[in-house]
Amino acid sequence: MLDPATAAERLRKQEIIMIDVRTEREWRSGTARGAHTITLGDPRMAAMVLGLAEEDTSRPVVVICRSGMRSGQAAKQLVAAGFTDVSNVKGGMMAWGAANLPIMPYRG
Template sequence: MGLFDRLFGGGKPAIPQIDPATANDRLRKKQLVLIDVRTESEWQDGVPKGAHMVTLGDPRMADKIYGYMKEDASKPVAVICRSGMRSGRAAKLLAGAGFTDVSNVRGGMMAWRSANLPVKPYRK
């Protein structure tokens, strides 16, 4: 978004980025809900411990996440994917659906694993 758009209201503000270590710390303290928006085949490699899984392509994504947040769209939610691209799109969709505290985990699962953060095996 260019300067003109920022000055004259063209578009929404950028989604905040959160680093994986901060996301994990806030998740452990129950200060945010973490959503893994990768595909089921990607989940086979493991999921962040404590995360909920909803694919980006799920037409009920926002409804499911709203349920995980105990129907409080103001609760903090962070979104993660493989590298941060899909989760950025998911975060924008959630913000557009009325979620007021949405962030994107910078670097996705690649950064999560690089930081040696906890991963659990995937179970349906």
């Protein structure tokens, strides 16, 4: 688990790939600046993340949802798909917003 501030700093430095696994309806309230949007239920999620990681399963991936539950499931799926460095943002977007970290509009 990563706290939101650490995740935001690592994202800003482009040290991680962040995936927001919420639904499109939830994304409309804003996403973490720099995060990629891939719904947890998308059967192509692992393949899409692999593409973002340029086929490197050792690239650090951080997942986020509303509160941390779905991102925990997503992290397990990514580890099962062979990713070796996967973290979950503690408290999800609720904690991200409470910490006043950068949020950008969803650009569907």
